[in-house]
Amino acid sequence: MIVYHSTKSDFLTTAFTRDIEAVILSAFRARLGHGVAASEVRSWKESLLAMAKVLNDEAIPGECGVAVEYGIPQTSKRIDLLLSGRDEAGRASLLIVELKQWEHAKRTPMDGVVRTRFAGGEADTSHPSYQSWSYAELLRNFNATVDEADVNLPPCAYLHNCVDGADLRDEFYAYYVERAPLFLAGDAERDKLRAFIRRHVRTGDRGELIYRIEQGRIRPSRRLVDALKGMMQGRREFVLIDDQKLVFETALARAAQAQNGTKQVVIVEGGPGTGKSVVAVNLLATLIERRLNARYVSKNRAPRQVIEHTLAGVLHRSKISMLFGGSGSFYESPKDEFDVLVVDEAHRLNEKSGLFSNLGENQVSEIIRASRCAIFFIDEDQRVTWKDVGSADDIAARATAEGAEVTRLTLESQFRCSGSDGYLAWLDDALGIRRTANPILDTRDYDFRVYDDPHALRREIERLNAPANRARMVAGYCWDWKSKTKPHEVDVTIPEHGFGMRWNLASDEGLWITAKDSVKEIGCIHTCQGLEVDYVGVIVGPDLVVRNGEVITRPEMRSRQDQSIKGYKAELKRDPKGARRKADAIVRNTYRTLMTRGMKGCYVYCADKETARYLQGRTVQANATLQLAEVAEDPADYRGT
Numbered sequence: 001m002i003v004y005h006s007t008k009s010d011f012l013t014t015a016f017t018r019d020i021e022a023v024i025l026s027a028f029r030a031r032l033g034h035g036v037a038a039s040e041v042r043s044w045k046e047s048l049l050a051m052a053k054v055l056n057d058e059a060i061p062g063e064c065g066v067a068v069e070y071g072i073p074q075t076s077k078r079i080d081l082l083l084s085g086r087d088e089a090g091r092a093s094l095l096i097v098e099l100k101q102w103e104h105a106k107r108t109p110m111d112g113v114v115r116t117r118f119a120g121g122e123a124d125t126s127h128p129s130y131q132s133w134s135y136a137e138l139l140r141n142f143n144a145t146v147d148e149a150d151v152n153l154p155p156c157a158y159l160h161n162c163v164d165g166a167d168l169r170d171e172f173y174a175y176y177v178e179r180a181p182l183f184l185a186g187d188a189e190r191d192k193l194r195a196f197i198r199r200h201v202r203t204g205d206r207g208e209l210i211y212r213i214e215q216g217r218i219r220p221s222r223r224l225v226d227a228l229k230g231m232m233q234g235r236r237e238f239v240l241i242d243d244q245k246l247v248f249e250t251a252l253a254r255a256a257q258a259q260n261g262t263k264q265v266v267i268v269e270g271g272p273g274t275g276k277s278v279v280a281v282n283l284l285a286t287l288i289e290r291r292l293n294a295r296y297v298s299k300n301r302a303p304r305q306v307i308e309h310t311l312a313g314v315l316h317r318s319k320i321s322m323l324f325g326g327s328g329s330f331y332e333s334p335k336d337e338f339d340v341l342v343v344d345e346a347h348r349l350n351e352k353s354g355l356f357s358n359l360g361e362n363q364v365s366e367i368i369r370a371s372r373c374a375i376f377f378i379d380e381d382q383r384v385t386w387k388d389v390g391s392a393d394d395i396a397a398r399a400t401a402e403g404a405e406v407t408r409l410t411l412e413s414q415f416r417c418s419g420s421d422g423y424l425a426w427l428d429d430a431l432g433i434r435r436t437a438n439p440i441l442d443t444r445d446y447d448f449r450v451y452d453d454p455h456a457l458r459r460e461i462e463r464l465n466a467p468a469n470r471a472r473m474v475a476g477y478c479w480d481w482k483s484k485t486k487p488h489e490v491d492v493t494i495p496e497h498g499f500g501m502r503w504n505l506a507s508d509e510g511l512w513i514t515a516k517d518s519v520k521e522i523g524c525i526h527t528c529q530g531l532e533v534d535y536v537g538v539i540v541g542p543d544l545v546v547r548n549g550e551v552i553t554r555p556e557m558r559s560r561q562d563q564s565i566k567g568y569k570a571e572l573k574r575d576p577k578g579a580r581r582k583a584d585a586i587v588r589n590t591y592r593t594l595m596t597r598g599m600k601g602c603y604v605y606c607a608d609k610e611t612a613r614y615l616q617g618r619t620v621q622a623n624a625t626l627q628l629a630e631v632a633e634d635p636a637d638y639r640g641t
Contacts, residue, residue: 002214003027003069007206008055008083009062015052021045024068039119044068047099050160051081057194061085065207072138073218075322076329079135084209085201092209093152093200094139098132098180100159107167112176114168127173128157129180136180138322141224145216151209154200155180158193220288228285240282244275247409248282251375254407255287255340258373263336265368265399266375267392270411271424272596276377277530279411280344283375284323292339297367299327299348300530327363333370341367345530346376349390364395368402381433381589387567423448427595430618431544431588432551441619447535447601450616454499454539454605461537461603465519470534472513473501474523474594476587477562478541478607492522492539494607525564525590528597536598540606543587546614553587564590 004027006014014023021044029035048068055066065084072079081097105116105127112130115122126134132155139146140153157180159165165184169177183193240248251266258264270276280296287294327349330341343349349363368374376395392408399406423446425438441448451457458473465471475492482489483502490500504512504521512518512527522539543557555565565586571579595602606612 001031001071001073002067002210003031003071005065005067005207005210007062007204008060008064008066011066012052012056015049019045020048020052024048028069043099043101046101047080047158047160051097051099051158054158054190054193054197057198059198060194060201061204063204063206064201065205065210067207067210070210070214072135075138077135077138082210083197083201084207085204087152087200088202091152092149092205093154094146094209094213095197095200096132096135096139096153096155096180098128098135098155098157100128100157101161102128102159103161104164105162105168107170107172112173114173127168127176128159129155129168129173129176129182132157133176133180134321139213141221142218142322143213143216143221144219145212147221147223149212151213152200154196156183156193156196157181158183160185219291219293225289225291228288240278241275243411244279247411248279248286250407250409251279251283252286254405255283255292255373255375259292259339263368263371263402263404264373264407265395265402265404266373266407266409267395268375268377268409268411269379269392270377271379271381272593273424273532273599274411276379276411277344280342280375280377283340283342287340287342288323293337294323294340294342295338296324296342296344297327298324298344298530299350299363300345300526327367328359330363330366330370331359331361333366335369336372338371340373340375341371343367343374343376346378346395347380347390348529350387351389362389362398364390365398365402368399368404374399374404381428381592422446424596426618427592430551430615431592433588433592439618443619447603448619449601449603450612450619451603451605452609452612454494454497457537457539457603457605458499458501461535462519464535464601468534469514469516469519471536472519472523472528472533472597473521473537473539474525474528474597475539476541476543476590476594477524477526477559477564478543478557479503480559480561494539494605525593529593532597532599534599535601535603536594537603537605538591538594540591540604540608540611542607544591544611545608546611549614551588551614553584555583555587558587 004024014020021041024044025035025041063085065082067082067084068080070079070082071077079096080099083095083097085093087093102116105114108115108124110124112127113124114127115124118125136153136155145151146153159168159182162168162184163186165182168182181192181196183189183196247268251268254264254266268276268279284294284296327343346364349367351362364376376390378390378392378395380391396406396408422438423441425436426441428434429436429438430441443449451460461471461473479492481491481503483491489502491503493500501520501522504518504523504527512521512523513531513533528536541557543554545552545554555568558565565583568579568583571582595604604612604615606615
């Protein structure tokens with residue numbers, strides 16, 4: 001979608017003889033049916049006038065195409081300005097310009113991120129060169145016209161109010177600035193920008209290329225297919241085993257069926273470590289290889305970022321970033337806009353989307369409606385927040401309502417936790433989630449330990465992390481995140497041991513579980529769900545205790561900052577029994593999830609001593625003999641029974 005489209009000559013006439021911002025606003029309202037904030041209108045006025053001065057050069061062809069506010073399909077991204085024509089070699093060329101009114105920006109330690117001042121104060125945001133370059137990558141990788149016509153896509157950024165761009169041109173951002181040159185305020189910089197434009201837009205095309213790109217089909221490019229194949233090749237962590245292969249092939253068959261027939265919905269159920277994410281990533285790669293418009297979807301940011309990082313590496317992650325998206329971006333999607341949506345961690349889907357949970361109808365229905373085929377991976381025992389609504393039965397019902405055929409599959413083989421089904425069954429029994437035939441854990445099958453000193457637990461996790469950066473500390477969200485605004489504060493404190501650690505840094509974004517030195521921080525359910533390490537150290541907070549052999553949950557002991565039980569107090573007044581049952585499940589599922597992040601071992605410290613004794617009493621050490629006397633009494637009241 002393009003808001004404004006003309007030639008350079010017409011654009012200059014409009015800019016110099018009319019209120020350009022009013023023209024753009026009118027066009028915007030006509031195309032989208034709504035206006036924009038006054039601040040954006042002001043930015044149009046200043047930035048487009050500045051750009052008109054640049055284009056007011058006889059050497060830049062008057063017949064070159066000009067487009068303002070090009071909305072990249074299937075994203076929320078808008079390109080400020082496009083110029084089209086042919087370059088010095090006669091190649092079709094589309095020049096991308098990112099316009100900024102910034103007067104200054106500061107370097108940050110984050111890749112492609114700077115800090116600048118907005119109306120509400122300073123905030124981190126994308127580097128302008130990174131933005132422009134990433135837009136070019138999106139078009140290069142997903143627009144069929146660009147792919148088939150071998151279009152030249154030179155990106156750049158123009159900060160017409162910025163005099164000192166030392167931080168913006170810092171060596172740290174060299175990768176992006178080299179690929180998307182940065183131009184600042186002043187006559188000399190304006191002349192450099194003109195020279196850049198003249199090199200890439202030597203002759204005009206009256207905007208023909210812009211029109212063709214706007215109409216171009218959205219599908220993965222050949223270069224993206226080749227790149228993704230190369231990334232997946234030889235990666236042991238993505239090899240399919242046993243029932244993973246069956247699920248993979250069945251889902252592929254349903255996806256192919258959907259392209260020429262009835263809408264398909266595939267529901268794949270599996271517990272921790274069954275390889276749900278492995279199958280999901282393989283599906284994405286294969287669907288892209290088949291040139292289908294597919295996306296990997298998850299509500300949680302962390303799994304998306306880690307998978308992107310694993311596939312592509314931090315520096316070049318944006319080359320494939322459009323393949324990954326959140327679950328709340330489909331409420332405005334047209335029907336069947338996507339060929340396939342692969343939804344990981346589907347148990348975390350919400351009723352509503354948006355920052356205030358006020359957008360859309362239901363994320364499950366929206367995803368089904370937006371795709372010809374939707375593939376949901378789900379573990380209902382990992383629903384850990386009040387808003388989580390994803391369940392297999394609900395997905396199936398909504399699929400039927402949308403006229404879709406439903407296929408239900410199961411992943412059973414356990415690959416996390418050293419392949420130990422026994423540990424998972426024991427954990428469910430020990431946490432009072434369900435009765436199983438595993439009341440006692442033999443630690444020869446899985447390395448589970450209970451520590452009476454959090455310092456000792458931390459030292460062991462740090463020791464195990466040293467070889468390969470594969471061990472982490474996590475905790476229940478029972479402590480406020482003070483260090484978020486006060487970096488020198490500690491968060492998770494155990495005063496009787498003089499113990500204190502910070503929650504994970506916000507600067508790590510979703511990559512805490514792989515970030516260097518993050519073993520010095522504690523993660524929570526929101527930064528580790530859907531991810532795994534070799535060894536996990538878990539601090540069980542006061543929200544889960546054991547009294548006389550019975551597991552009791554205390555949601556009121558969670559931090560006030562914890563959004564996972566937001567709505568509990570209000571629901572408690574309306575439906576006390578139902579609210580307590582739901583909150584009880586959230587607390588138990590949280591610790592089940594935290595205690596299944598370690599493939600090789602889980603080490604626990606309990607804030608409550610009786611809880612620690614209970615867990616210790618339900619294990620037998622590797623060198624001990626199992627005796628009936630060591631078996632703790634079954635809890636009298638199990639959840640769900």
